[in-house]
Amino acid sequence: MVKSGTLILGVAAQLLLPLQLLFSVFLLLRGHDTPGGGFIAGLVAAGGFALYLFAHGRRALTALLRIAPRDMVGLGLLLGVASTLPAWWRGEPFFTAQWWTLPPFGVALSTPLLFDLGVYLVVLGALLTAITALVEIDQDDVPS
Numbered sequence: 001m002v003k004s005g006t007l008i009l010g011v012a013a014q015l016l017l018p019l020q021l022l023f024s025v026f027l028l029l030r031g032h033d034t035p036g037g038g039f040i041a042g043l044v045a046a047g048g049f050a051l052y053l054f055a056h057g058r059r060a061l062t063a064l065l066r067i068a069p070r071d072m073v074g075l076g077l078l079l080g081v082a083s084t085l086p087a088w089w090r091g092e093p094f095f096t097a098q099w100w101t102l103p104p105f106g107v108a109l110s111t112p113l114l115f116d117l118g119v120y121l122v123v124l125g126a127l128l129t130a131i132t133a134l135v136e137i138d139q140d141d142v143p144s
Contacts, residue, residue: 013055020048028120029113038116042123049124050131058135061128069132072125079118083111 024045031037053061087096098111 009051009055013052017048017052020044020051024048024120028116031116038119039123041116042120042127045120045124046127046131049128053131053135058132061132065128069125069128072121073129074125076118076121076123076125079121080115081118083115083118086111 024041026041027036027044028038028041031041049061049065052064084095086098087094090096090098095111095115100109101107102109
């Protein structure tokens, strides 16, 4: 197996991926109350995984993810639809936000957060599907 990147790119990708994922989680959690949210957080996370892909190759990325990007898209769509159900069950207008507080921790959970998490997974899965497909096509064109 031939690695696609240099030593510097490999080390940089391993250092930057956790930072980009942490920043994407910050953007995700900040976004359901203020500007930001699932879309930009998914883009940041996909950028980190793309850097890792370019540095270490498709097999290393597949081993790191442990879930197919297409499955992320499906799970994200499921979460997005599920975020509409609590308001519907209560007889309120479609997409009306619902809030719950977990008593022992005082943490507030909401349907906007669930929707943003769905958007995050859809964006991340769609971009990773596209990028890995392009890498596979590029590797097929390279003569052995």
